Amino acid sequence: MSTSQLNAEGDATARETETLILQRVLSVGQKEIARETGLSESTVSRWNDGEYARWAQVLSFLGLRVVPQSAIVVTPAYLHSLETLAEIGLKAEKKRPGPLGWD
Template identity: 70%
Template sequence: MNTTALSPTRDDIAREIETLILQRVPRVSQKQIALEVGCSESTVSRWNEDEYQRWAKVLALLGLRVVPDSAVVVTAEYLSALETMARIGLKAEKKRPGPLGWD
């Protein structure tokens, strides 16, 4: 499996992060964000897509990903091992003899 062909670029990752941020900000509310970060609601309202884009680029540069709370995150090595086990299991299933007629 060629992981480099499938690996997203840092810009791709930053765009994914920015998209998630922009989707979640309205759900939480500017007031809640302001309370959490210790600034005024008007400061949060002045943040525009450029500010969130900057944050997303920094997170991507740091090698961090942003995912929803419901996401299950595994390492590439774990996923590769799981794919290998699934492939072995499917090969074994194909070689298994059919029903013997009295099952």
């Protein structure tokens, strides 16, 4: 994979991360974040001026992702194994004989 492809992929990941963060900030509210972190609302408000984007880029550069707590994260190898098992099961299902006359 070329450097430009990696950069484009990292940029896309950073944008996804920033979007997720902004959605959660919007759903929780800056006042609540300020209260929980012990910061002023104005400090939390200023984070909208590029701080979330900057941290999203840092996380992307470090190879980290932000996901909802309800997400189940698996490795590519695990996912590949599941896909393989599903493929084997589908092939076996297609080869199964139809109903026998007396069933």
